[in-house]
Amino acid sequence: MEEKKYWRGLEELTNDTEFVKNAHREFVNLPNTDESDFSEPSRRDFLKLMGFSIAAASLAACEAPVKKAIPYLNKPEDIDPGIPNIYATSYFQEGEYASLLVKTREGRPIKIEPNNDASFGATTSARVQASVLNLYDDSRYKTFVENNQPLEYPAFDEEKNAVYQKKVKAIDEKIIQKLASASNIRLVSGTIISPSTQEVIKEFIKKYPNTKHITYDTPSASGILKANKKTNGVEVIPTYNFDKAEIIVSFGADFLNNWLNASTYAKQYAQNRKLSKDNANAKLVRHYQFEARMSLTGANADYRAAVKPSEEALLVAALYDKLNGGNPEIKNPKAQQLLDKAATELQNNKGKSLVVSGSNDENVQIVVNAINKMLDNYGATIDLDTPLYIRKGKDEDMLNLIEEIKSSSVDAIIFYGVNPVFTHPKGDELKSILKNVALKISFAERPDETSVLCDFVCPDHNYLEAWNDAMPRKGFYALAQPTISPIFKTRAAQESLLIWAGNNTNFYDYIRSYWKANLFGTQTKYKTFEDFWNYSLHDGFFETTAVVKDTPKAENKKDRKDEPEAKTATANISEAKANIEQSYKVSNDVELVLYETTALATGLQANNPWLQELPDPVTKACWGNYVCVSQKFAKEKDLKQEDVIKVEANGKSVELPVLIQPGQANNTLAIAIGYGRTECGKVGKAVGANAIYLATTKEDSLHLFASQAKFTKTDKKERIAQTQTHHTIMGRDIIQEATLSDYQKDPAAGRSVVKIHTSEGLKKATDITLWRGHKYHNHSWGMVIDLNSCIGCGACVIACQVENNIPTVGKKEVLMAREMHWIRIDRYYSSDAEKEDLKGLEVASEDPQVTFQPMMCQHCNNAPCETVCPVVATTHSSEGLNQMAYNRCIGTRYCANNCPYKVRRFNWFHYAEDSRFATVNYTQTTDLGRMVLNPNVTVRSRGVMEKCSMCVQRIQEGKLTAKKEKRTVKDEDIITACAQTCPTEAIVFGDMNNTESKIAKILNIKSEIKRYDDGKEEIIYTMNEPRAYHVLAEINIKPQVSYLTRIRNIDKLDKKEKKA
């Protein structure tokens, strides 16, 4: 049997002294980075505290505080206190679209779930999950702002409110006056997918004909748009059907993380990674990835080659040649080998494959399109007829605008939903020249780098407060409805534009009239518009195949005469290839890659502490960015982890610490954008550094890399908060995996079962026990996690944090391994070298295979934590749950020490009340932030242990619904937060005693009635799925959580070839 060694990080691999010291300890007392805040308590402090506690105790003894019960003055008919209301709405930020259900309690949105009825966008990424907190961000603009002076916030005072409204009117009049006299107005926005908003903009342009609407995106897809114009005659982004592809080849496209509508792709991708029970005929997608840094997508690939960004483009051209029978020479042997293999398989799977590239170079995309065309993928895996509208920006428009501003030819500019000073590669330049524009208006929701430079800020609503509509894809129309009244004195940006255009309609009526005029007629199902509107609003979306009279494309038509009526292809592939060969040269230069992280993307949500504390799926670092380098590079250049280096490219520089990343291409540096905000609120301010200015700008395009980068070492060091080396699992056999060919022969391939010597010979470790075990007569709650489906995206981590009121603790505490997440995603690197072959391990670590494993409380039946608790605060329930009673816990932490999975979290501080956490944990410390808390879950106090409860509040709620209706619990009644949000359905929760449930079907659970001699009967359940295993099964603690083996679609031969 082949043995693999897994390690959690390079520290473990190289036996770093500090790692070894801490490896055996649950609570690592790493040295404090700053002692001033958390210094040793003095004697005086002790006396003060003691005095206080005596006083508090005696006060508490005197009288209980008077609590008020305040009912509604006029109770709305559809709101019952204590019962959530759910509204369908939609999300569109940073180019990501999602169809949502928003759960509100007593009028407060507290949780976001995917709207599974929607045929598009029914997935929530970590960012979508976390976006609910932005609503309660105290740093939001509370009023209109004139010259950085906010108007007085009137709160609920009617008189003050009247004064405020007058001032707003005055601002509107000033703006109208200035706009009327302006000769060159520019409206700058990100991609707008709302048809009604486009209508509003049209109306605005009609009123002010000097206006030009500039759209730009970061990262931009203008290369794809232009290439499609040339190849297919339509300037669109096609719909990619990853679920129909059996071979996927990606050149740097991080399509599981941030490339276009990634979470939708993740869902499709995972469908082809689910294995059928019929193992002999089981099929899997095969995924090749060529990329510079270890991306989330690359980490999930079956075959991956680390190549420099310039090589990526050349490889695309080489693949084209190869498919045309050529034999191009590639200098990178591994890339050559994989490209040859990929080319053969693509040839054999025509119409069932998909080639994508993350490049924004038109020429690269033209060649990619040509390859897909050659492989007959159009109409199969690529759908040109239902294009995506989520990226429409053209790089040259924004670049031209900057030139115009430079020459002072623009006299009014309106920023709608964008922050170009921070997110545009030429933002720093823009910052210095923006004063050339006489009138600058921003609709920013909270202060950003651009809005602080504006004369007027007319803050827009948060998306959860606003009416809106969206068309993210052709024929798919979504509605967004307010789930709460506007908290502050904000106004919908569309309404502002309408008022300035002299139209006083509110935006709600505006959307309705748009839908009535344009969409109502395309359907026949509903007879009246009221019905049509109400049902669409209830569902959150409306789909039509009919041609809508006024598609948003028409708006572009005026600007661009080249709107395709007849699809005319003008692409010249040889020219594109020549351009590629001219622009990209293989050299020994250090190259820089800029990328978006899962958590922050372009940094719009930088003030969201949940996202700041979400560990990156691959590097496991949070609270800041860093420079990723390969191990070999670090060794050669004498760079150590956390050494601060100064990176220079395109004349700009940034200083950041080094992070050594296995799988990174040699001679490349990788830095995340979205960090280093200077204006965004307290949480995100000055976390990391902004690297977007280092990007390459050409005349008409932006590229998130630099082909020539320099770095210089500084003598500084900066800690990187990584959750990677904490909670080690000590190299035990916790990931079980096999190849597809082995699985086809044996469904139990890759499973390892530990046997133990006994007096009666070898026995399975799980067959010998001292425990009496538990019997679950009604429910047996459990989970099954498919390691083949989990892509490590981290959406479950945030969903769990929102659902269970988990505090954020900040960088300092994470450095001390005190993060509080109940679910974490362990990332394991593997290598094919033998365990003893230390040298071999080192070579392999340059390009390891990666496995993600979500880890939470396993709800053991023979739970080690339960037996050691001296106060019985953690006990076992009759439904298979390991329960934690916070009010009983005295904080001995014995349970955490005894937990083999290291999933218990200790409250070192009273995070909800400690002023030191007021900034990072504003969710729990400020009145506004607390509105997001789930009222069904206790906020834990200092000194108590906490852990995954399997969302027991949801279990209880589901059971109650069933009891009220006098029926048994249905599978869909209860779902945990992690399982509900998982875009790939890797996590499945359910009742293992219900043979009809999804989990029972996955685990192949059979039930039979056992009859005893005394006439008594009992139902016995048995699990029969050969792929299912328990982590650390050999210690026989019988968890309620099972994992399904990871099956890789790789050929066994390759390993031998590689060794040879």
Added chain:
Amino acid sequence: MFSTSKSKWVKRTILSAYFVCSAITFLIAQADSTQKSSGSDAATLEKGKTLFNQNCVQCHGLGEEAIVGPGLKGLLDRRSEAWLIPWIRNSQAVIKSGDTYAVELYKKYNNTVMPAYPDFSDADIKAIIAYIDTESKKAPTTAAAISTPGASEGAVAQESGATGYLNALLIVLVVILCLIIAVLGVLLSFIKKYVAQEKPDLSEEDKELLNPKFDFGAIFRSSAFITGAAIFLVLVMLKSLLDFALDVGIQQGYAPVQPIAFSHKLHAGEYKIECNYCHTGVDKGKQATIPGANTCMNCHGEIKRESPEIKKIYAAIENDQPIEWVRVHNLPDLAYFNHAQHVKVGQIQCSQCHGKVEEMEVVQQRATLTMGWCINCHRQTVVKAEGNAYYDKLMFAHRNQGGKQLKVENIGGLECSKCHY
């Protein structure tokens, strides 16, 4: 001979007695059945009662007195059932049709619109009418029933009077006893003195008796006694401290003054308004909910408008300021309690935890609301599992384990995570 004649006589007597008895029984039974056929069957009356309490009781009484609408005593004497059915279903339609009686009635009650009940079937309305008819005929008994709380109060007063009398008697007896002891003591000392003076030639035994050598004082001065007493004292103090500490946070009997002197005794007791008419959430979810001012306005839009307490509600509505009631039943945040689970699923009466609210002028906390109190109930209460498919598997398992009654504790009712999460 004699014996036989006697036995015959006995037989005859028994037979005739039997006949008379059966005749009487038959007559009674007849009378009973005629009564039943003249009235309505119990199910209809029950349905009528439910519908009446849910929909009518807010505005109509069963007596002669008008609340919002007219009192319903003798309803069928005034109008026929055929007239009443369309009237109850949609009174406005009848008024519009120009029915004189209807128009006059409408005017008499200040043009107050009675809500329409289009969902009521004829059977529903007939059931309501039957209930009103039956109930209003026994109105005197209802009045008596209403006065029962008062009567039982009297009984309570009587009872408490009796105990007071006993206590007084006890005190008098104790006083007499003390007096006797004192008199006896005085007598004893007189005798002692007398004997000492008058009889100097006593025997040794008698002297011993007069001047005992044993000194009781020594016992009190002994270290063993002092230690024992000290320990006892400390224990008593500890016990009282413990009792005090365990009482911290328990607010049994807590009856705060509310911003509006709302009387449950009047509304729930006298007018018999169902609890869930105002506390609408009690069957639905966690909170029973305190009604908003709009619920009060259902009735008080019309009645007792001049009352200063009710004017407070008007003021609240005018000022757009909700009424800040003082919460009486407070559970700590760490405990999760769901009303629907207990009231809807467990079919527990409100009074089991809240006491007889219908007798409370000011609501007070009757139960201790401690965890021990919760657990105790979970140990004793039998689950209402019959007819609820949710409990089938649990019943099956419980029976197979030889269990008899399925109590809450048998299905995990004592587990931490049922209330703490």
